[in-house]
Amino acid sequence: MNTLNNRQQKEVEIVNNLHFITIKDLANTLNVSEMTARRDCAQLANQGLIKQVYGGITSNIPGKTPNYIVDSEIKKNTIIKEKIAAKAISLLAKDEVFFLDSGTTAAAIAKLLPRDSSYTIITPSFLAIELLVKLDQSSIICPGGIYLNKPRVFYNQESANLLRQYRASKCFIGATGFDINQGITCGYFEDVPLKQAMLDCSQERILIIDSSKFDKVSTCVFTNLTTFSAIITDEGIPQAYRDFITSNGIKLYIA
Incomplete structure (x- = not known):
């Protein structure tokens, strides 16, 4: 697993705390461009630390975002x-x-x-x-x-x-x-x-x-x-x- 920089560690923390956030809101929170946030999230998703879903990103911790059955x-x-x-x-x-x-x-x-x-x-x-x-x-x-x-x-x-x-x-x-x-x-x-x-x-x-x-x-x-x-x-x-x-x-x- 690649070592995360400080910004990426913060991104994982934000997603886990909020359970869900849009790319735009994440970028605004960290004062970075949407392109930077999107690139970070793709890397974090590849490492299994978050999940990319329609409309944004969500926590990959079991129980954080239970599916509607x-x-x-x-x-x-x-x-x-x-x-x-x-x-x-x-x-x-x-x-x-x-x-x-x-x-x-x-x-x-x-x-x-x-x-x-x-x-x-x-x-x-x-x-x-x-x-x-x-x-x-x-x-x-x-x-x-x-x-x-x-x-x-x-x-x-x-x-x-x-x-x-x-x-x-x-x-x-x-x-x-x-x-x-x-x-x-x-x-x-x-x-x-x-x-x-x-x-x-x-x-x-x-x-x-x-x-x-x-x-x-x-x-x-x-x-x-x-x-x-x-x-x-x-x-x-x-x-x-x-x-x-x-x-x-x-x-x-x-x-």
């Missing part, structure tokens, strides 16, 4: 997620077109939609589609692709491009982490272009997130707070995040 998440905070889902549904108008993200809170929306609902729902989520097929009056659009079991989504390189062919009045987007400094994150890099496509093609962007995800950082950054027009969460949200959201002019719904 749908099968285990389904059993967590079920009542809270259904309250968030019910609030989301209350914002929908008849015949509305909306994007529905992957994840268990989005799946709760699919579960609670009345059987006679009349919507056009665009989603890459297999978990949601399993629940949406009960709807007699709604149309369901899926971009297709390879089925990925852990995040329960359909994905290939064209999936995001296919999503971008559609336009919706709303999107409901989930996240596995929301940190004031590090942004809004998810657990799998395949989710990132799908989420970004749905955000870019929606008039109203709504984050659906339970309070256990605040002050957490997952593997991949996909956007920041100001992308959203509204956030639906539960009463467990920390006061610092209430203040941060409302001070940025984002509508906050407590389910």
Whole structure:
């Protein structure tokens, strides 16, 4: 293993402390160019000291950035997620077109939609589609692709491009982490272009997130707070995040 210089030792320390950081933020923290930070990170990743992921770099210490596993998440905070889902549904108008993200809170929306609902729902989520097929009056659009079991989504390189062919009045987007400094994150890099496509093609962007995800950082950054027009969460949200959201002019719904 090559000997690390002082800057590289500091980079490893920063990543291990924060769990995740973008190349740009790392460069700014150390007052170096992004090219220098990127070159250092490539070397550190080759030595197994950090991991390069979509959107930045993450710790390589076991347990620092656990992957989001749908099968285990389904059993967590079920009542809270259904309250968030019910609030989301209350914002929908008849015949509305909306994007529905992957994840268990989005799946709760699919579960609670009345059987006679009349919507056009665009989603890459297999978990949601399993629940949406009960709807007699709604149309369901899926971009297709390879089925990925852990995040329960359909994905290939064209999936995001296919999503971008559609336009919706709303999107409901989930996240596995929301940190004031590090942004809004998810657990799998395949989710990132799908989420970004749905955000870019929606008039109203709504984050659906339970309070256990605040002050957490997952593997991949996909956007920041100001992308959203509204956030639906539960009463467990920390006061610092209430203040941060409302001070940025984002509508906050407590389910």
